[in-house]
Amino acid sequence: MANDQLSVTFAALCDPTRRAIIAHLAGGERSVTELAEPHAMSLPAISKHLRVLEQSGLIERSRDAQRRPCRLKPARLKEAVDWLEEYRKYWEQSFDRLEAYLQELQAGKRALDGKKRPAGDQPDKRKRPASRKAP
């Protein structure tokens, strides 16, 4: 896996067990055993997941007697959402189009006179590179 932060974060998030752990930790600090309890797998497996989460910066662990309580560290989640937010306009645009379509349906209009073309729908004629070179 690539080692840039965003790749590490998304890689940590792509396992459902780890996402469940994050959701669990949203309820506050939890011990390893508590985090393991809902999952049908061994403690070492959970321990590995926690290690991944810790190394990705999504959680941190402290010490309380024998326990190693974990807590959420949300900064990396913010980074991920910041990346995704760049594309918000695209899904909102799709929604707008759907909404417009539904309004048309409701109005019973068949002839679309002033049909506007939403941005990002560019036909985009650009030069095509002849052939690529593999290093």
Add this chain to the structure above:
Amino acid sequence: MANDQLSVTFAALCDPTRRAIIAHLAGGERSVTELAEPHAMSLPAISKHLRVLEQSGLIERSRDAQRRPCRLKPARLKEAVDWLEEYRKYWEQSFDRLEAYLQELQAGKRALDGKKRPAGDQPDKRKRPASRKAP
């Protein structure tokens, strides 16, 4: 890898080449060769990345003569962001705390009389994160 949609989406996003392709496609429809051009790897490698993106539902492909133009399909990005938004309050809370701290520093206050956000709170309140609030 798990086959639930969110896992598939995050797995697709955890490769920097694939994220770059998504960013590239934000500029509109692109052919495989165009998408491959900025990357120092073979066309089959790009083809595999595109397959991952297509199967995850992040892009779709059509046919234009020999070309297979790709375009962004943002719905899955929205699902990912929706999951992450559940945690927005956590990073905003952290930010609030930092802000409060900085304000304290600037004011030179030592006694915190009207402290609104106690640190390290939520001991064991199991609550589901609520929906996102508008910024």
Add this chain to the structure above:
DNA sequence: TCGTTATTTAACCTAACGGTTAATTACTAA
């Protein structure tokens, strides 16, 4: 000190990932 609880480490296994090169398919143009 001894046993118990909590957690991690070690060693191992299998499947999947991300890349390669060579061959193949799909389509166009001459």
Add this chain to the structure above:
DNA sequence: TTAGTAATTAACCGTTAGGTTAAATAACGA
């Protein structure tokens, strides 16, 4: 029909991810 362009498939390879069991470590409590 033939040559050329665009992209995919096939076969392969090394590394890593995610799980296992067994053993080790850390801290407590009697």
